[in-house]
Amino acid sequence: MTTVAGPTSPEHLAEGLRDGDMRSLARALTWVERRADGFEMLMGALLPHAGQAQLVGVSGPPGAGKSTLIGRLAEQFGAVQRVAVLSVDPTSVVSGGALLGDRIRMTDVSLADNVFVRSVATRGTAGGLSLACWDLALVLDAAGYDPILIETVGAGQGETEVRYLADTTVQVEAPGLGDHVQALKAGMLEVSDIVVVNKADRPDSAQTAARIRQTLALGMETGLAPHAFHGQANDTERGWVQPILLTDALVGTGIDELQVRIAEHRDWLCASGVRGDVERRRAARLLNLLVDQGWQARRRAMLEVAGWEDAVEAVAAREREPHAAARRLLQRVFGEGSGS
Ligand SMILES: Nc1nc2c(ncn2[C@@H]2O[C@H](COP(=O)(O)OP(=O)(O)O)[C@@H](O)[C@H]2O)c(=O)[nH]1
Ligand SMILES: [Mg+2]
Numbered sequence: 001m002t003t004v005a006g007p008t009s010p011e012h013l014a015e016g017l018r019d020g021d022m023r024s025l026a027r028a029l030t031w032v033e034r035r036a037d038g039f040e041m042l043m044g045a046l047l048p049h050a051g052q053a054q055l056v057g058v059s060g061p062p063g064a065g066k067s068t069l070i071g072r073l074a075e076q077f078g079a080v081q082r083v084a085v086l087s088v089d090p091t092s093v094v095s096g097g098a099l100l101g102d103r104i105r106m107t108d109v110s111l112a113d114n115v116f117v118r119s120v121a122t123r124g125t126a127g128g129l130s131l132a133c134w135d136l137a138l139v140l141d142a143a144g145y146d147p148i149l150i151e152t153v154g155a156g157q158g159e160t161e162v163r164y165l166a167d168t169t170v171q172v173e174a175p176g177l178g179d180h181v182q183a184l185k186a187g188m189l190e191v192s193d194i195v196v197v198n199k200a201d202r203p204d205s206a207q208t209a210a211r212i213r214q215t216l217a218l219g220m221e222t223g224l225a226p227h228a229f230h231g232q233a234n235d236t237e238r239g240w241v242q243p244i245l246l247t248d249a250l251v252g253t254g255i256d257e258l259q260v261r262i263a264e265h266r267d268w269l270c271a272s273g274v275r276g277d278v279e280r281r282r283a284a285r286l287l288n289l290l291v292d293q294g295w296q297a298r299r300r301a302m303l304e305v306a307g308w309e310d311a312v313e314a315v316a317a318r319e320r321e322p323h324a325a326a327r328r329l330l331q332r333v334f335g336e337g338s339g340s
Contacts, residue, residue, distance in 0.1 A: 010045040013028050014028075014142070020143075029118065029139055032138075035132075043138065049141075052144075053145060054168060055168070056147050056148065056150065057165065057168070058070055059153070059170070059172065059188065060172030060174075061173070061177050063174070064172045065174055066153070069172060069198055069247060069255075070149050070151055072249050072252050073259060074115045075111060075115070082116070083115055083116070083146070083149065084118070084149070085117045085118070086118055086136060086140070086150045087119040088120045088133055088153070088162075118136065131289060133165065134286055137165065164286075165285075167265075168194070170196055171194070172198050173197050173198070173212065174197065175197070189212060189215065194258070195212060196247055197209040197212065197246050197247070198247050200253060200254060209244055216242065238272050240268050240272070303333065306333050307329065307332065308329065311326075311328070
């Protein structure tokens with residue numbers, strides 16, 4: 001564990017954060033991201049102030065225009081409220097995509113005050129989404145940022161993970177990437193609350209949107225109900241019809257509507273009662289991730305004590321049958337009668 005220097009108490013910091021003090025915010029974010037000593041106390045002090053923000057996950061293949069789109073959205077939201085952006089995009093440097101901060105034209109001073117951008121290190125990831133992301137989102141939430149836009153990349157686990165963290169998920173596709181096929185396969189579209197076909201300036205964008213619409217409609221017909229992510233009943237039955245929007249993030253076309261839909265989704269979550277499901281799902285996921293982390297560490301230590309090295313040697317030398325060897329290890333860890 002590392003420590004964060006200085007005498008500031010968690011309560012003190014929480015107060016500064018609530019007052020909009022940027023130094024307190026920076027400090028709290030660093031403290032939490034590093035999991036430095038006392039960070040749990042800080043999180044505890046922030047907890048009563050969190051829970052207001054709408055967490056919006058923005059996913060999609062590299063190059064679809066997520067960062068550009070989020071820049072636009074942040075400008076738009078930032079004109080009237082404080083908005084934060086968490087960028088979990090390790091490829092933005094590699095792919096030549098501009099860093100998110102550069103996308104937001106912070107020329108307007110009041111806008112710069114209202115928009116907070118932070119990238120999240122992807123090391124120490126659980127399921128592709130940095131665990132720190134969950135904690136940082138809570139800090140920003142407690143600091144009064146709303147919405148919090150979270151950019152994740154690729155069709156990997158990070159995208160699946162952000163769906164547990166977010167209240168609202170936006171899947172961004174673009175014509176000509178070919179990647180939407182992957183997204184369809186992975187079921188990404190089906191579990192998104194809002195689908196965006198960006199690069200509407202491209203001639204084939206309407207076709208891409210039509211294909212997506214078709215696929216989602218087909219899923220409905222065949223009973224592979226889209227959008228069964230939030231709970232028992234699927235969201236369509238509960239009144240959320242997944243919009244498919246066309247945007248041009250370069251010039252800003254369609255951003256108004258996207259903003260409206262994001263707000264509508266929040267209203268729907270509250271009115272339909274689905275919000276409670278989202279909270280429980282999020283809590284269960286986070287607890288699972290955290291318990292798993294501790295579990296993995298202990299598991300290793302317990303297996304060492306139970307004779308892991310010997311077992312590996314014996315199995316490698318074909319002196320011991322592997323299934324029996326595994327069962328013996330489990331019996332030593334958990335006691336006789338287990339490990340069947
Ligand atoms: N033609 C066009 N290009 C776009 C649009 N939105 C973004 N781009 C470009 O697409 C590239 C990738 O954008 P970026 O936002 O970095 O994508 P990300 O990888 O999904 O975050 C950049 O060169 C952008 O300028 C759009 O609506 N139309
Ligand atoms: Mg990006």
